[in-house]
Amino acid sequence: MDALESDGLRAFAVFARHLNLTAAAAELHLAQPSLHAKIGKLARELGTPLYERDGRGLRLTPAGEKLAWFAQENVRRAKDFIAELDGRPTSLTIAAGHGTFRWVIGEGVRGLVNSGRELHVRTANREQAITEVAAGRADVGVFGSRPPPPHLASTEIARYPQVLMLPAGHPLTAQAQCTLKDLAGLPLLLPPPERPHRQELARALLDAGVSIAVAAEVDGWDLMTHFVALGLGAAVVNGCVSAPENVVAIPIRDLPDVRYWAVWRPERTDLPTDVLHHLSVP
Structure with a gap:
């Protein structure tokens, strides 16, 4: 109990955010050896290591992760309590x-x-x-x-349909909706391969027997829809994304809602x- 009521707990909360003794010590306006001693004392009083080396960096142990949450929650509750007292x-x-x-x-x-x-x-x-x-x-x-x-x-x-964004005037824009088969041969602006949206779309197209024609790999809805407006290709995006000027969004009937x-x-x-x-x- 004494350990969990000490200022060492607050120091550990800051350290857990940075996982860097130098940065945490600077935020706390402490010398690095002093911060190291506080965390070491806390670990000894609790009887368990709180962090360990991970290559050239540091990582929290399972006990350290639990204590970090406890410490940060205490800091948050204290701040909220003071804010409420002050009417903030x-x-x-x-x-x-x-x-x-x-x-x-x-x-x-x-x-x-x-x-x-x-x-x-x-x-x-x-x-x-x-x-x-x-x-x-x-x-x-x-x-x-x-x-x-x-x-x-x-x-x-929230739940949104997936839509195909196309430059205004493209033949598919005359349809109220489309299917994955309509994407066959269509140059697509796609997220990078590691993105979940790219992976899920690739699986859906494969299941539909449609091969992907990549116009460009683009990271982010904003840039993707901008490139559609420039006529660089079409894009499959979530229906929450607003179509820019001169771009038309058509729901894709056989893709699940996001x-x-x-x-x-x-x-x-x-x-x-x-x-x-x-x-x-x-």
């Missing part, structure tokens, strides 16, 4: 991808800010968002495509219900 808004940290912030939860984020919350944004892909939430560095994570892992609480907040989830730690029973309400897309 409590903070909220959301981890999500650039496209998710822009195309899916942008209006929800605006609603949260307008409701008086102090918002912190962490740009993260699916795996990074899960890690940020699990470690307590983010209150909520939002991502699409694959379902959330079972160790996190979650709720579906689902988006909000996730949080099950222990976060104090997560205000209005947060999920704002993030849910009608």
